[in-house]
Amino acid sequence: MAVTLKDIARDLGVSKVTVSKVLRGQTDIGHKTRERVLKRMSELNYQPNMLARALAGGRSHAVGLVVPDLIHPFFGEFARSLAGALRSEGLVLVLASSEEDPDIEEQEIKTLLARGVDVLLVASCRPATHPPTALAETTTPVLLIDRHFPKLPMDFVGTNDLMVGELAARHLVGIGRRRIAHIGGRGISPTADRLKGFQRVLAAAGIELPKAYVVMRDGFEESGDATGYHAMQELLSLREPPDAVFCYNDLSAIGAMD
Structure with missing residues (x-):
């Protein structure tokens, strides 16, 4: 008993x-x-008995986290660190992966909200212009991680991705590169913002960015290194290949260097 x-x-x-x-x-x-x-x-x-505590106190003592995948080291490490921090406070982490699928993401968000998590953290796989419907309708506190939605006014913790793109471009321009390409991802906010910052610096330096020099990845390999490899092969096959490449993230850079 x-x-x-x-x-x-x-x-x-x-x-x-x-x-x-x-x-x-x-x-x-x-x-x-x-x-x-x-x-x-x-x-x-x-x-x-966590269920009894939730019923008695109106809290689940659980925090939900939805990430796009568990392959990318960033999300795995984030989940591990968050779980440890919550554990020290007597809270539990309920983790879900959308597998880079917007429909799965929407369902996982609804499931976690239905379970009554006290707070929901979301790193969305959706384009920055199309936030999950469930997020716009919930009264549960939500914190967006790594990716944000300009039309969805919610708290956000992430990188200044415009600056990331600008710093990369300034470095490459500063070492004398002029045929600079970009390997990017889909329309999530970090991708769009990094490309925007990158383009801004190249334009200010008077450097053209041909359409063929921008290779945007898609599908379930958005965070993997395989598409970094294939994107680099595509760039190297051009009549006039680039003399430098700015990759969206570490895994795509690893694939590009293989």
């Missing part, structure tokens, strides 16, 4: 309310009492 708060309270001669407060991390419990309760919980291998 599962151990209950009532069992722990009876063993220690304290009230069930006291044990509950320790479990919730409330600060109005004395240090010695807190230590006794935590020790007894450990001895009995007490596992809190």
Whole structure:
């Protein structure tokens, strides 16, 4: 039979309310009492009933995260670090991958919202101009990660991708390159913003960017290195191949260098 708060309270001669407060991390419990309760919980291998806690307190103590894939090291490392940080606060991470499919992403968002996560973090695979419908309709706090939607006013944590493109272009122009190409991704906001910053600097330097010098990747390999390789082969086959290439991310650069 599962151990209950009532069992722990009876063993220690304290009230069930006291044990509950320790479990919730409330600060109005004395240090010695807190230590006794935590020790007894450990001895009995007490596992809190998360559903009961959610029903009683109106919180799930869970944070949802939807990422486009788990192949790209950025998203895997982000999920690992986030899970560790949440664990230290008594929270759990519920992770879902959209597999770079907008329909799967929409369903995963709806599923996590239906599960009642307290907060939802989303790194969307959708074009910057087409945000997920479920995000626009929810009242759950949402934090956009890495990718944002200009028409969807939500909190966002990510890179200044315009600056990324500008810095890359300035570097290549500064070392004397003039036939500069770009290997990019689909219409997600980092792709669009990095290309925009890249184009801005080339234009200011009077350097032409032929259409053939911009190879945009698509499909499920958006984050993989295979399309970086194939895109570079396409660029090298041109009558006048580029003398420098700005790649959208690390994996595409690794593929391009193979």
